[in-house]
Amino acid sequence: MNAFEVIGGKKLKGEIVPQGAKNEALQILAATLLTAEPVTIHNIPDIIDVNVLIDLLAEMGVTVQRLGRHSCTFTAANVNTDYLATEAFRNKGGKLRGSVMLAGAMLGRFKKAYLPKPGGDKIGRRRLDTHIIGFEKLGATYQYQEKLGCFELATQCLKGTFMLLDEPSVTGTANIVMAAVMAEGTTTIYNAACEPYIQQLCKMLNRMGAKITGIGSNLLQIEGVDVLYGTEHTLLPDMIEVGSFIGLAAMTQSALTIKGAGVENLGVIPEKFQQLGIQLQIKGDDIIIPEQDIYEIQTYLDGGILTVYDHPWPGFTPDLLSIVLVVAVQARGSVLIHQKMFESRLFFVDKLIDMGAQIILCDPHRATVIGLARKNKLRGITMSSPDIRAGQALLIAALSAEGTSVIQNIEQIDRGYQYIDERLRSIGAQIQRIG
Template sequence: MASFEVIGGKKLKGSIQPQGAKNEALQIISAVLLTDQEVRIENIPDILDVNLLIELLADMNVQVNRIDPHTCTFKADNINTDYLNSPAFREKGSKLRGSVMLAGPMLARFKKAYIAKPGGDKIGRRGVDTHILGFQKLGATFNYNPTTSCLEFTTAGLKGTYMMLDEPSVTGTANVLMASVMAEGVTQIYNAACEPYIQQLCRMLNSMGAEITGVGSNLLTVKGVKELSGTTHKMLPDMIEIGSFIGLAAMTSSELTIKNAGIEHLGVIPDKFKRLGIQMTFKGDDIYIPAQDHYEISTYMDGGILTIYDNPWPGFTPDLISIVLVTAIQAKGSVLIHQKMFESRLFFTDKLIDMGAQIILCDPHRATVIGLDRKHKLRGITMSSPDIRAGQALLIAALSAEGKSTIQNIEQIDRGYQQIDKRLIELGADIQRIDEKK
């Protein structure tokens, strides 16, 4: 198990380019199973979760050609469908929640699919009910195998229908959408997620010959086709990385430029950080953040304390709640952070409190941050990363703190941020990766 040793208190300076979007990658790469023709994917993030999904495809006999660390071609013309019912798949698939999105394409093309007990972040209950109900409405049957802890789906042929999803789940929408593109007839998916990554998946599928309308809305209409062809698709920049870099610049009083940020796809993210008092300027598709000695949290017009909460798109993404919380530590003023969707995501605040942050954890979903306004520095401690986003938040805290911090279990950070230590070292950060195997 590796760790980071961080000497904090150093100002960073320079330019950094965000990786390709992790949450888009897991959907897009799963979609290559929908055709026997070659699909080229560009701007792939070189991170653990995505590389594990690519390994799973290769294990299924998908021809994978890694042209460079961020570009791959895939050809799924000789799939071993039985692999998904093997102990090897269950072991590897259980490490990656994104493996559930193989089920939609497999049902559409091969009429059977399996979902292993999903892994991923331990941030609260994250059921697969939306996926199951959607597949059932398309005509699939499922069986839970208690021996393998695996869900098994079969169908004689999926048929289009109208459905209202029980929640606007991003992975649920993606999975049902991929299942429906080759279903007989017309499918309407209401209460669909409409995040930019779902829009990207729709555009990719349409470029492969699918007929999807309503892209960008919460009502997707899919006219089933008999087969799909190959395509080339380029992923968006990762909005979560972009938000992380904005928070990092503020906490460390650093002057940073985020290059090629895909600003038109960021929604309310820049505005939420501006509410914390963070200055930024858009220069073309770059975001320039000047060094700020102080930044002040705004209040509501009636003087009430600002609340930042997560919501389905176009609301604020839950993946940046941890970053906003840590960024508020050194602001002037107070903010209530309300994490609605996951009941375990705020538990990492105990580590920030040990570092000297003034945070009141009201309940599993809400925390109040009383900003220090840089009157006191955080102090370095030893801590462990519980999940991807909390891990990055702890890294930001460590980089702003006085003295040495040790962050253990950094494999969690590596799952979502590619070579984050090397990229931040280039900006002036003092980070050392310690591999305990050596």
């Protein structure tokens, strides 16, 4: 079954719980390689990308004990350090960008690693320079192995140093941190990413015996240690799902409650949706979105058109720009969406235009949305999901549209959203998988 059939135009109602954070999971799972002792992880999302990484860990020799649908214990006591250079790893790891996260932990603990060409979403150039330059500064050497189709990294001894990252890459920061925690001496990382997922990784590593200070800032200091120990860790709710559900409620004129939204770690996300005119209330750790007929996009104080753009944390995450764009389609007013980081992420707007949206694609990075203010409904069409986040945005559009939509290539959606069809049906959506 590789498509969703969606009958749109139905109001939804009820409570929905966000899954564990996908992007945090990929970092945390890789970090289990840093110790020979058991590490138990809770709230693991049951999605393709995460399950592929768990399979990779098992094939490397990590003992994986399933405690439940969303909890596992990982024991990396007998790791095959050369597995990452095998064809089996390339075939599986090449489909998953998160596989690059294994390199930092392997280099930190075993002094050698292999870095494959990244897979994942086709959303533009996603370079590995930050990772490799960071490893080099710690004392690793690298060379590209043509036959293996990957970079080989090795070191006699990693040594702490000062480094200024050329970009605050989340995966780059995580990889360098995992390598540095067992390096000799002190490592200082300036212009480090400081997303909640990086904070979570650093806190877990500290519980394992690492010595990391500056958590939550863009200046991390890491005093290397000889050994790390086991621990227990619970993943945050996925902030991208939280934002998706806020957008879903607005587009479908539905009253929804997002339970356990991890509000303190959402940053500016609620505020950005409020700038689109969406009403929401925060009650404890829940977000309540009331039924709302019309939401009006704010303008700047001088009357200028609102611009929503991505920016490193604590700015707005690029993973939600697709959702903001689709939500703006039925708003009153106009907004400029500026996707700075990835040059191909806006290329799904042609599907929205086919559905009746008024969007001007200015260039690969910018799109202007002229809201319909519900004067016209979107119409159901057949379309294909190009990447995880665009796929979810198209699903939201389909749920709000008149008639039936078919979304193909839904493996992209399943890579990032667990049982999304089941959970949407539980709040009244008409969605089913078809072959």
